[in-house]
Amino acid sequence: MRPWTFPIALQGPSEAGARDPLFQQIAQAIRSDIRRGRLKPGDALPGSRSLAQTLGVHRNTVLAAYRELEAEGWTTTGQRATHVAADLPEAPARRGRREQGPGYDLEMPHPAPARLSLRDAPPHRLLFGGGLPDLRLVPTDLLARAYRRALKVPSLLGYGDARGEPRLRTALAHLLSETRGLSVSAEQVLVASGSQGALDLVARNLLKPGDRVAVEDPGYPAAWATLRASGATLLPLPVDAAGLRVEALEAALREGPVRAIYLTPHHQFPTTVTMNAARRLRLLEVARRHRIALLEDDYDNEFHYEGRPVLPLASNDPGGVVIYLGTLSKILAPGLRIGFLTGPQALINALGARRAASEGQGDHAIQRVAAELLEDGLLQRHARKMRRTYLARRGTLAASLEKHLHGVVHFEVPPGGMSLWLQVDPGLDADRWAERAERQGVTIYTGRRFDFRGQARPNLRLGFSSLNERELEEAVGRLARALP
Numbered sequence: 001m002r003p004w005t006f007p008i009a010l011q012g013p014s015e016a017g018a019r020d021p022l023f024q025q026i027a028q029a030i031r032s033d034i035r036r037g038r039l040k041p042g043d044a045l046p047g048s049r050s051l052a053q054t055l056g057v058h059r060n061t062v063l064a065a066y067r068e069l070e071a072e073g074w075t076t077t078g079q080r081a082t083h084v085a086a087d088l089p090e091a092p093a094r095r096g097r098r099e100q101g102p103g104y105d106l107e108m109p110h111p112a113p114a115r116l117s118l119r120d121a122p123p124h125r126l127l128f129g130g131g132l133p134d135l136r137l138v139p140t141d142l143l144a145r146a147y148r149r150a151l152k153v154p155s156l157l158g159y160g161d162a163r164g165e166p167r168l169r170t171a172l173a174h175l176l177s178e179t180r181g182l183s184v185s186a187e188q189v190l191v192a193s194g195s196q197g198a199l200d201l202v203a204r205n206l207l208k209p210g211d212r213v214a215v216e217d218p219g220y221p222a223a224w225a226t227l228r229a230s231g232a233t234l235l236p237l238p239v240d241a242a243g244l245r246v247e248a249l250e251a252a253l254r255e256g257p258v259r260a261i262y263l264t265p266h267h268q269f270p271t272t273v274t275m276n277a278a279r280r281l282r283l284l285e286v287a288r289r290h291r292i293a294l295l296e297d298d299y300d301n302e303f304h305y306e307g308r309p310v311l312p313l314a315s316n317d318p319g320g321v322v323i324y325l326g327t328l329s330k331i332l333a334p335g336l337r338i339g340f341l342t343g344p345q346a347l348i349n350a351l352g353a354r355r356a357a358s359e360g361q362g363d364h365a366i367q368r369v370a371a372e373l374l375e376d377g378l379l380q381r382h383a384r385k386m387r388r389t390y391l392a393r394r395g396t397l398a399a400s401l402e403k404h405l406h407g408v409v410h411f412e413v414p415p416g417g418m419s420l421w422l423q424v425d426p427g428l429d430a431d432r433w434a435e436r437a438e439r440q441g442v443t444i445y446t447g448r449r450f451d452f453r454g455q456a457r458p459n460l461r462l463g464f465s466s467l468n469e470r471e472l473e474e475a476v477g478r479l480a481r482a483l484p
């Protein structure tokens, strides 16, 4: 790559303030680029002929500039080219322009915890994660073929509906009706950049600074960060074996209004428990009475192994309080950023307008790909295949834990989801264990990560979906060796 283009604005003699001869202006521009660090020792300057042509000056003018720079020690001229000198007459600025802080006040957002990225992981490291799909098994050939087709549709490469590619909205409405008991039209579906993007749109539309929003504790910190970014004051509510404790919500309501609740009733994140029927009815009733929006995140419902999946709150919502969030991150790949939400038409239109005013729209070509895969049943087939794979992995992880860590960890195998939630023996420091495991090449999440106040909890969340059975056994063996 050529390191340098030469944007020098030369001022002619007729222009106000132009006093220096042209060769000095050129020398000055190059000197300043070296001082700023934009040109580095060893970088080649353009040939005098080509630079003269670019700038529209006589070649002798450029040669004069180069001679001056060389005389001052900024450059050296070899047989073929002029280079920035290795030893400069003064040290270049340590901080380039790009690294300078902003000249205005900047507000730092509330950070979401870093997600596991395969890109940063050293080889042979086994990442349990909190429930990522196995990215090695993504149907990339199918995706690539469909994407190639989509890219040939001119309308998909232009501007489109901010609420999402219409065929995907239709396909998602069908999917939700077939698998999640929802009765929604395509018009009531909005496609966003992951369910995180969907939650962000809702939060920015619904919440005013200071609004109280309840969340599960332990819960999903990425959603907390999104809600806080909209100015919400979060209210942690405890979770037990039947899901969110609704009586804690009722107690909070006695102290002031609650505008919304973000929750994961199907497979509670991170504990994996399913909210029971009595709690659901009570929650819907409280929300209806107090006009609370229920932000229901149904993130990995496709992976349910025993019995029928429990239907979402949104499937039985006479009060019209539920905003349903879904994602293709778990059955396809999170990097494609396809999430969606459904709610009343007025909400979808309002969020569409908001999206038009921020990102404009998403990638309609990739959305068409998802639409085609759904229309042809290929995505459903892939999900069925992954369900079998993950079921086997769940069994392998549970068996390995029993074999290597019996008595040290306790768990119930959840009927669905992509992770196990372990209780760690109270005498054991889970965070220290995780640090030691890290040194053995295994990354695990401890309960602290999901605790609202960041306090230690005697738990681990082990995702079983992104490692194959051999890797799971190896990882559990390493965990056992890393016991503090």
Ligand SMILES: Cc1ncc(COP(=O)(O)O)c(C=O)c1O
Binding pocket: 131, 193, 194, 195, 196, 197, 220, 264, 269, 297, 299, 326, 327, 328, 329, 334, 338, 339
């Ligand atoms: C609780 C929860 N919700 C949603 C998601 C999916 O987020 P997105 O659709 O933004 O990729 C995840 C993925 O990690 C999750 O754990």
